Amino acid sequence: MTQKINIFSEKWCDMVFENKNKEYGAFFLRKITPKNHFVAIIIAFVFFTVAISAPVLFRKMAKKQVEKVLEVTTLSKLKTEEAAPPPPPKDETPVQKQTVAFKPPEVTTENVPDELPPTQEDMNAKPQQIAAVTNVDTLVNLKTTEKPKEIVEADTKVFEFV
Numbered sequence: 001m002t003q004k005i006n007i008f009s010e011k012w013c014d015m016v017f018e019n020k021n022k023e024y025g026a027f028f029l030r031k032i033t034p035k036n037h038f039v040a041i042i043i044a045f046v047f048f049t050v051a052i053s054a055p056v057l058f059r060k061m062a063k064k065q066v067e068k069v070l071e072v073t074t075l076s077k078l079k080t081e082e083a084a085p086p087p088p089p090k091d092e093t094p095v096q097k098q099t100v101a102f103k104p105p106e107v108t109t110e111n112v113p114d115e116l117p118p119t120q121e122d123m124n125a126k127p128q129q130i131a132a133v134t135n136v137d138t139l140v141n142l143k144t145t146e147k148p149k150e151i152v153e154a155d156t157k158v159f160e161f162v
Contacts, residue, residue, distance in 0.1 A: 006012060010031070017027045 013027070013030045016030070020027075
């Protein structure tokens with residue numbers, strides 16, 4: 001003998017939660033499950049009905065396109081206008097532009113420096129000057145704490161947003 005068991009019935013819910021805390025929340029969720037399923041089915045039905053019928057509704061609401069009547073004419077019926085002949089060239093002699101011939105590069109000994117650039121070992125052996133001094137008036141004396149008037153302190157504000 002087979003029995004039909006409906007797990008969504010209130011009898012089943014009462015049997016499962018017999019002698020248990022019914023105020024915990026699971027009992028309430030189990031009670032409202034059939035209602036939630038019914039609402040979900042209705043929403044899905046409405047959604048699919050709208051999705052399927054939307055193209056038909058848009059076609060009916062859209063303006064009907066006006067068909068254009070095009071006349072087809074054959075080439076034999078076209079009227080041709082005779083074009084004026086191009087004007088004759090003013091000067092029959094061709095004009096040549098001056099061109100410069102390509103010359104292969106020549107190796108010369110002019111403008112060659114007498115000494116070779118220093119090697120890496122020479123660069124590491126002696127201290128090098130970082131930059132050439134061009135304006136002596138704006139130099140800062142590192143032994144004093146005074147700063148020249150032209151140097152403005154940088155804004156040290158930390159930006160939180162750029």
